[in-house]
Structure formats: C-alpha cells, structure tokens
Amino acid sequence: MRRKILLTFMALAALIPAQSPQAQSRQSVWDGVYTEEQASRGQTLFQQSCARCHGANLAGTFETPPLIGRFIPYWAGTTLDVLFDYISTAMPLDRPGSLGRGANADIVAFILKANNFPAGAQELSADSDRQKMISFDAVKPQPATAGRRNTKKR
Numbered sequence: 001m002r003r004k005i006l007l008t009f010m011a012l013a014a015l016i017p018a019q020s021p022q023a024q025s026r027q028s029v030w031d032g033v034y035t036e037e038q039a040s041r042g043q044t045l046f047q048q049s050c051a052r053c054h055g056a057n058l059a060g061t062f063e064t065p066p067l068i069g070r071f072i073p074y075w076a077g078t079t080l081d082v083l084f085d086y087i088s089t090a091m092p093l094d095r096p097g098s099l100g101r102g103a104n105a106d107i108v109a110f111i112l113k114a115n116n117f118p119a120g121a122q123e124l125s126a127d128s129d130r131q132k133m134i135s136f137d138a139v140k141p142q143p144a145t146a147g148r149r150n151t152k153k154r
C-alpha cells in the first residue's frame with residue numbers, strides 16, 4: 001500500500017516539470033537562495049567596494065540610496081536578475097562593471113542577508129537565467145497563495 005502511494009506520487013512528480021517547468025523551479029528570496037558563507041564573502045567585498053558610498057551598515061547617505069529599508073519596496077515585484085544586472089553594470093558608481101559575476105552574486109547574497117532574507121543550502125548562482133526564477137517578494141508568500149499566484153501569471 002505504502003509503495004503504491006509512493007509510486008503514484010513519483011509518477012505525479014514526474015508529470016509536473018513536463019507541464020510547467022517554470023512554475024516548478026520558481027523561487028522566492030524567502031526560500032533560502034544563498035548560503036551564509038557566500039554572504040560573508042559578499043560582506044568583505046561590499047566593505048571593499050560599496051560601503052564607502054552606501055555605508056558599512058547599508059543605510060546610505062544623503063547622496064547615496066540605502067540598500068535596506070525602502071530599498072525593499074523599491075525592488076519588490078522584480079526578479080533577482082534585475083538587481084544583479086543593475087549592480088553588475090552600474091556599480092560601483094565610480095568603476096561600473098569592474099567586479100566579476102561571482103563577486104556580484106556574493107554581494108547580492110550579502111544584501112539579501114542584511115535585509116533578513118534567510119540563508120539556505122545552495123549558493124546564489126551568477127547565472128541570470130537562474131536568478132530570473134527568483135522573485136523579489138517584500139513579504140513572504142504563503143504556500144497556497146504562491147501556488148495560486150503562479151497559476152494566475154500564466
């Protein structure tokens with residue numbers, strides 16, 4: 001009996017990616033999309049290349065926007081590749097694009113941590129296509145709502 005249920009489940013699980021590969025691998029910044037270790041590498045890079053303008057605590061200054069607080073509603077509703085691409089092409093302001101993709105992914109991990117998004121078991125990829133699957137949600141999506149929202153979108 002147990003085995004039959006398991007087989008049914010496996011058969012169903014195999015069907016899902018065939019029907020909607022995107023919904024299957026879609027994630028939120030609340031799902032633990034970076035590791036603690038990555039964020040701590042990112043913190044070092046941030047202190048070297050970004051803190052001078054954005055502040056060691058990410059709070060910004062009169063001329064420089066914060067990367068915490070109102071930063072969240074500003075980026076909410078996008079996917080993580082948008083933030084990554086902006087940082088990769090526009091920052092550091094005085095030497096735009098000077099950091100590598102890996103370094104920028106580490107920095108994004110640190111910014112996520114600084115904004116209290118949870119760490120997880122897998123590092124944030126420097127691949128835009130992978131980042132595109134991670135939605136920047138200001139509020140943690142409820143499992144049921146997340147499913148409904150995904151079906152509504154397509």
Ligand code: HEC
Nearest residue numbers: 049050052053054063064065071074087091092093094107
């Ligand atoms: C020389 C100062 C300076 C440095 C260094 C710098 N920034 Fe910026 N950053 C700015 C300014 C000024 C803006 C606002 C630009 C604009 O509005 O066009 C900005 C904007 C941003 C934004 C958009 C914020 C928002 O919500 O509008 C992000 C994200 C960002 N910077 C990240 C970084 C990261 C990550 C680094 C390090 C790799 C970095 N910055 C280094 C000055 C700097």
